[in-house]
Amino acid sequence: MALKGNLRDFTITQLLNLINLARKTGTLVIEGPGDTSRLMFREGKLSFAQFGQEDCSLAAILLRASKITQNQYRILRERTAQMSDKELGLLLINAGYLTQEDIISSLQQYFIDVVRRLFTWVEGFFRFDQDVFTLDGKITVKIDLENLIIEGSRQLREWEQLQEEIPSLDMALKFTDRPGTNLKNINLSIEEWRVVSYVSPKNTIAQIAKTVKMNDLEIRRVVYSLLQAGLVELVRPGGMPVATPARAFPTQNKDEQKSLVNRLISRIRSI
């Protein structure tokens, strides 16, 4: 079953979040206003990106990163037209023009830039083709998505949307148990760090906001970024364990309450 939908209702940031958390491999095709872009992922990391019909050859990316001049770009296009990006990369490294680091960092910067531009797309359709991954001769990289997700989440500014995402400030936050996430590698803002330092199931979001002197909008923005990056999850405050309130039962006797639930179970099974 393909993952597909509309960007109006499911943003690029939310898609990146899903791909990151599920460690998906495949191609995200985004049909925006007049252009179709492709992002390719391997095990939840960005490996390649193509923005519309933009030239995403290695030579063009190196030119954009100012690693080669316009003249060098023209020569490369003429003389290496039949070469794949991998072959061209090797040629440039072996000839001593560029280092492997130059090439990888240029590609990473370009792919991140493509994602940043996609953050501005609010209309269009997307689909995720699982395990479809054909990149003949292209150089792929591995870019962690957390920082991009945080960056994209910061762009959500609308009060109504934030209120919908985090309807109650009476909930608490806890760090997720997801392996592989290292807070130190994530570029948090000062405001985000201040909130992170108070993350605990004991503290409600409202209490954190009061402590760090943030208003409802500011705290929702920060919490939304942290949620989107999969760093924290919403939990009921520590002092409020999950339990059916006594008034939900017609009897206050615990054994009778259990018996009542067991009778419900038997009845539903028998339907």
Place this chain on the structure above:
Amino acid sequence: MQTVKMVVTGPFNAGKTAFIQSISEINVVSTERKISSEAERVKNTTTVAMDFGRITVDEDLVLYLFGTPGQKRFDFMWEILSEGMLGFIVMVDSTRPETFREARSILETFRAYAPTPYVVAANKQDLPDAWELEDIRLALRLSEKTKLLPCVANKKDTVKAVLLELLYSILAEMEAGGK
């Protein structure tokens, strides 16, 4: 006669009315009206106050199922309906990712109202465009502990399975609380 209640909530057109209809022994008392908003015109009518279904357990006990209205402008009903519930079911339409944000919001709102057990039912799992359960789990930001169950609201067996899982959760919480 003793009565207990459960609440079935979720976004507009998630399948709440169909869910209750599948299992209720009475014709669901449904307060439906023609839809006035063009944006929400994916079906002709919607619940504006509540759906109401009943399952008689035995001569002393009745379970009532309340379905909340799906449209946001009726959200003032949610808190009233959630009062004194045993637990709740959040229904989500697996084929409409555009409703996932609202489903998250409803879930968090209900969690904040009452610390009662709940399960999430991914409805319309029989349709080709349905998102996979694990993708829905991530999109709704559900923890691994939260029960996310496949469901087809007009098939009694899957509805039964969802209700049973909620009851098992209620029982487990009671036993954990009693220790």
